Each structure stands twice: as C-alpha cells, then as structure tokens.
Amino acid sequence: MPRKTAHRIFNLLIGLFSGAVLYNQLTYILTFAVLCLASARLPDIIEKPKNKYHRGIFHSYFALAASFLAFAFFSFTPLSGIFYGYCCHVLLDKARSY
Numbered sequence: 415m416p417r418k419t420a421h422r423i424f425n426l427l428i429g430l431f432s433g434a435v436l437y438n439q440l441t442y443i444l445t446f447a448v449l450c451l452a453s454a455r456l457p458d459i460i461e462k463p464k465n466k467y468h469r470g471i472f473h474s475y476f477a478l479a480a481s482f483l484a485f486a487f488f489s490f491t492p493l494s495g496i497f498y499g500y501c502c503h504v505l506l507d508k509a510r511s512y
C-alpha cells in the first residue's frame with residue numbers, strides 16, 4: 415500500500431476513534447477526524463521525503479513530543495485534531511522504519 419494511502423486511512427480511523435473517545439457531539443467528532451486526516455500529510459509537505467527513511471527535524475522525537483504537547487494543551491477543542499494528526503503521522507513513520 416502506498417505510504418500516502420496508509421497515512422490517510424490510519425489517520426481517518428484513529429481520528430474517528432479518538433474523536434469519539436474525546437468528544438460526545440457528532441460535529442466535534444467529525445471535525446476532529448477531518449482535521450486529523452487533513453494534517454496526515456503535513457510532516458511530509460513541510461519536509462519532503464528524500465528516501466524511504468526520511469527523517470529530519472519535523473520527523474524527530476522532538477516534533478513528536480511538541481505535537482503531542484500541543485494536542486494535550488488544545489484537547490478541549492476539536493481543532494486539536496491538527497496536532498493529533500501530525501503526531502500520528504510521525505508515530506506511523508517511526509513504526510514503519512523499524
């Protein structure tokens with residue numbers, strides 16, 4: 415499965431699941447999931463992949479921690495789906511590299 419498709423499917427499913435856990439309104443859940451899906455490719459847009467193991471500052475543990483902290487800080491709003499999607503992208507890339 416191409417990497418782009420894997421990120422999109424993973425982020426949509428995890429966004430729907432996590433949105434359902436975090437929020438109890440359908441509009442919040444869908445907003446969270448759509449933003450999570452939209453930000454699924456953000457790290458690769460910011461930092462173009464040069465090879466199969468592309469790892470720069472935007473795919474580092476620092477970026478992972480920063481995006482998770484931003485998600486935790488803004489988790490009261492479904493707009494935090496942007497940070498959650500970024501975090502999931504970096505996690506998925508790290509999982510696929512081992």
Ligand SMILES: [Zn+2]
Nearest residue numbers: 457458473507
């Ligand atoms: Zn990536």
